[in-house]
Amino acid sequence: MDALPDIYQSKESIGYKNELELEYFQETFYDVWENCVIESYSSLYHSIHKPFVLNVIFGLLASFGLPEILFHWLTALCGGYMLVTTMQSTTGLIVIFSTFILAYVPLFCMKYVQSGIHSGENYSNQQTTNSCSGISATLILYGLIAMSVLFEYVLLDKEISLEIRGVMMVFSMKFISLVADLPAPNLPSFPEYFGYVFCSGNILFGPWISFEQYMLQVNFPTQKNLNWIFGVSKALSKSLIFLSISNCWASFFIGDNRNSLLTGYKEAISVRTGHYFICYVSEAFMLAAGWKDVSHHFEQDYWTFSVTNFMKIEFPTSLAAVVVNWNKPMHEFLKKYIYRKWLPTGKFQAVLLTFVISSLFHGFEIKVSTVLISLGVFSYLQILVREHISQAFNICVKIHTCKSCQHKIKRDSIICKLALIVFSFFTILHLIFLGVLMDQSTDEVGIYQKWYNLYFFSLWIMLLNLLVVK
Template identity: 35%
Template sequence: MSVYTVISYICLCVPRKYQRGIEMLSISLCTILICEYSMDPTSWHRIRGIIMIAAMKAVSISLDSKNNRNFSFNIWEYIAYIFSPLTCIFGPWMSFYNYKAMTTGRTVERKLTIRQIIVLWLQDLGVALKNFIVALIFLSISNCFAQWFIPNYISDGKWFTAYGDALSFRSSHYFICYVSSTVLSLGGVTSLIHPPTSTPTELISSTMTPATITRSIDIELPRSLVQVVISWNVPMHAWLKSYIFRPSINHVGKFNAVILTYLASSLLHGLNFQIAAVLLSLGLYTYIEFKLRNHLANTFNACIGSRRCYSSSASSVKSIIGFCGGTECRYQLNSKNSIKVLLTNIGFSLLAVFHLAYLGLMFDTSELQETGYNYLHTIEKWSQLGFASHLIALSTYIIYYLIT
């Protein structure tokens, strides 16, 4: 970790006119690959996430400094950013701008009264306590209820077992995300996207918006797989979109940019066939679903796109299945005035749940999780379900190809 920090900072010291934008990403990926092959699998599997977060920070600060001449930092700020105890272990990725906003914004507390400081601390403590309770709930679901409920009350069906294993894996992910949110809240970070504040009033109001890392309700009751990808890890999605997808879309096209984004994500997670297979499958699934639903939405002027229309008049659960129909919906037909639109959105939601059960099946509780899963484990798990999800995705693409 220390060696990588030194090498990455030396790379950042290269004059801007000699930088091409991919140096830091190349160094980071090479570091991950070297660790993948040189370290003990068990040890590497335990620290892989820490290296990934550090690589994301280094790449983001490299591209930000290249694209913004007013962007400046020194070696001590860089080291503090990389080794920040709030994010270096559990994550999430935080941009250097937001890190500076956190460190400089909290200095305004020196201008506050004792009462205002106590209010701030109590707010942070309340948010941290709420996140920690939610984390414990998801930990219980992951280790207990997901494994007990389905085998006891559902007959021996391989798809129910697959859904139970996938639910256990997703719940463990939610647990880590909410633990991370707890750490951020205890450190005074309650928003990942607000600018530096300059007045005590703005500082207090900014703490009322919690830092969002994952949106579990959008994943468990998804409108589409696109929504699942966005909600799985919100900061990482923002990183991939800002530093991989957008810079590459003008050079390689939208489809290739999508594949390149998921490929970069899989490499950041390490050279693991299982993760790469899942992420690349998700990339193909989401692209096909987005194109098909967007085409159908424009053809029938119906609110059946992969992304929901946000409306203040709809609850979160209703908006997930497309029950909007508010003033912000730009389509003539929606779930309020057409039962066909409602049923279509529910059908796509169930299809997304089906794909999640299939893709999450191999993340089980076997002994392989300590060292990482190999390709035989992935193929075996998917073959037990007849590669049904991939066949359905292929059928979906054929339908899209025929109607366009």
């Protein structure tokens, strides 16, 4: 049948519906593997095999200790080539390249104008330089946020803004950290800057790395071995597993169900596993290009670049643990450059502003912003409630384990373990409640309907938490 019938109650319509239902119930494991998993893997291969091979070649060449300027230009050229061959929108490419190039102009001005201030080499001049760097970082932060929102809602079509959003977000994080970390006279040269922002390892999928971590590979290139091959292969294998769960297996094993909680869990797990897929692809790209966890950079047998920890998200002890392990590099960035800056205004204000700024980095899309801001408020309330219960009942149920526990009821007691299980269960419910908003169907039915289907249970739980705290 070529098209849906116009009259939904016709015999043709009923027959069509029954045919679809019959096909659905006859779907087998092999059908899903053949028609969904293999198709997903094939599409992925055509999308990433060239950038991946390019990173492998670059990583091997870097092992020989390339001259610094050659390293910078080579990784920049590789990153630029990946963008050109991957991005479908010419307008998007123009926006990315023009932004990356023009952004060096303020760096150039800061580097050479403030070098005169720094040349005095006295305490007063040093204080002035640090103050100017802080002001510059703040101005750049809000300027980049404004640019993200303008791209999302004013200057670009939605399809183009969605395509370039990830690339621009990682660039913004790099640029802000660059200005905040380095005194103006020590800002990178032209080749260093382009090598950093166009870095082939994270130009497409992230994650964010600091300029210091980027330069560590330049000055002390990692030596590739069998453990490197194993590390890259492990990251790719994990990404393939989570891709298949997100696209295929979640719907196959859970299916359409009248139980709203199960339906919500299916939608939320599809979103989360899709996120894990991206994270492990980004890890594979970074490892292939030669970068790994900075704390293990000089260990030849260690080949991991920690981006996410799915176990601590799927089996969470708290929402705070989910926030930390969802995207570790981004959490590090937000904590260092946003949260700590606003902490003097108060802990809640700092948490809320951090999640608001994170949502602005994501283009201030309504459903994404709702999830992020709700996550910030929920996690903060959860921390307060657990601290309150810990003090009231002298039980060790705080978010973080006590270093030298003085509670009467210890962490390893049965009562404490049962309490922690209850908190974990509530956290899983919150992940379902927030995760359903990221499903594509939210664009059609709206946020209110999604939460109505789940009886607003997370909001009721948080209201109870608020009453306990007060």
